[in-house]
Amino acid sequence: MVSNRPAPEAPFVPSQRSADTFVYGGARTEDEGPWEEWNPTAESVRPPRGKHRVAKQRGGGGFARSSTVLGVGVIAAVSAGGMASANTGKAPVSISLPDLPDVGSLISDDEPAEDTAPTLSSFGSVTAPQADDTAPQSAADAGEALRSRIMAQVESQQTQVETQAQLAAAEAAAKAEADAVAKAEKEAEAKATAAKEKAEAEAKEKAEAARLAELATQYTLPTSSYTITSTFGEAGAYWSSGYHTGLDFAAPTGTLIKAVHSGTITSAGWDGSYGYKTVLTLDDGTEIWYAHQSSISVSVGQKVATGDVIGRVGATGNVTGAHLHLEVHPGGSASGIDPGAWLRSKGLNP
Template sequence: MASNTPASEAPFDAFGGGAGPAAPDTEWNPDEGTLRSGGRHRVVKQRSNFARSSTVLGVGVIAAVGAGGLATAQEKPPVAISLPDLPDLPDLNLPAAEDLPGVGELFADDQADQQIQDTIAATGGNPNPLTAATYVTPGTDDASATTRAAQASFTTQNATAEAAPTRAADAGEILRARILQQAEQQQASADAAEKLAAEKAAAEKAAAEAAAAEKAAEEAKAKAEAEAKAKAEAEAKAEAERIAAEKAEAERLAQLAASYSMPLSSYSLSATYMQSGSMWSSGYHTGLDFAAPTGTPLKAVHSGTIKSAGWSGSYGYRVVLELEDGTEVWYAHLSSMTVGAGQTVTTGETIGRVGATGNVTGAHLHMEVHTAGGDGIDPAAWLRSKGLSL
């Protein structure tokens, strides 16, 4: 709102802009009353082509800048603008635009219109308003160029205003495309990271499984080797024990052989244990016969005590040697006896001689072996058990 009531103004001066003489080359000097009433001081000192060209140039520049501002404003959201209330202005009888010096050419210069269209086409419909205006050197009278520059600015402003919705749509599509591209890139990066993490996890899992398998294989191999070693050691131990047992048995037999002796040094076996035949009253032979010439010395097979020595019916002369474990060895059919009952003898000592007394068919030694319980056993097996060979 205006705060003061405007004072009456002087008649319009087209050249000076204030009240005063209508002639373009005169001055108007307001008095104190005019200034107090709110009048303005307009002084026209000189009118020339330079002043007219400068005026038109200013209009062109303002138009160009305005066009640029409008083009920029088209890209921004609208802003509400409030204007103050203006008082009613009196009819100033302004001249028509076509009658203004230098401005009327804007409506009649066809060549300038063509140049403007060429400028818009060359700049893609969005020329820089500042560069669209033609710079006019001060002091020249190129009003046409200035006019064309101003017209180009206004035309550019209209073209920019018409193209603003399209540019806004294009900018929105570009922004949308960039957002989608960025989202795709982020998704691709996330997928790549996830794939890399999965591959890394798979590689680590495979490595762990390979390490576990290798460890298990090593453990299995070590276990197999340990078992094989233990088996080999057990076998070696068993073999060593077997060898040791055989050696111990051999030593035992050697000791027995050293402590036991064959009853005859030279002989031939003429009848074996449990051999059947009519010559024996029981139907089978109860001992082992060593055939040898009469008078051949008989040896004690082991150290012991003479239990009996004398005649024994069908056995003829017989000597019974009792050993420490109770075993009895019978010597029968002797021709003579060199020991008596209760006598202690040692291994290899002579106890009698071969003969043919009793129930015989020829000279020989009939030998029997009885356990401590009185049961008869095979004399040949007993002699072998003592390390002796027949």
């Protein structure tokens, strides 16, 4: 609690007019004697601890009583302001004092000090602490500024996130597009390669067909009006080797036998289980054996062309019926190969 210091005691000066009341602003007579200088000290000015009063002065009692009343009013006003300040936490109260025309007019020696104490309202009005509108306004402005900065930072971060997302999406789209282009190029290349391979295969087939067609003009089947009764590699007790070593063309006896290609007759005559057999050696060294003939129409060393007659179908040797037994021996080897496959390689279909 805040309190005002009491007015200092005036020094005691003996006076001839001790019974007279000191009046503020009154005239001083010569009988009262000269003024003495008063030098206040800490002991004379400082009030006793915890007490707020002015000692009653002997002699000039009017000034003391007026000072006491004034001090009490000020203390009450200040005490009220201090309590208001402590309770509200606001700025200290303001106290206004009216102009006092004459302190002596407030109290006199004839009345007790307790009865002449003026009310607080006579010394002025104590204004209640007013709400400080500036501080909340400043706090609101600061809060709004902080909010604005936070929102700006959030918007900036959001913009950065959106920008990064857009960049990532653009990169992903570019990568996807690049992958799609690479895939399309790869597929196009694969299709081109497949088309090229297909075209090459078709060209090869056409070339082979042309070659076979050309060979077909150079090669021919060994007989006509026939039926294939036994193929190469068949197993059975009829053959001394345990399997069939050639291709059988069953046909009536006397059916013409022709040279499958141009070459030279290297053997013609009887050959045991083969019966009458003719051997035609081609230009590449391949030997063609004709067996079980009923007759031979050529001789050794004779040159023949494709389609020339070299004998007739018969049933000589180890047979069960009239047929032409044909064998193919590449390079004159002892073991032969499949005559059907060899004929097909020459463009013929037995």
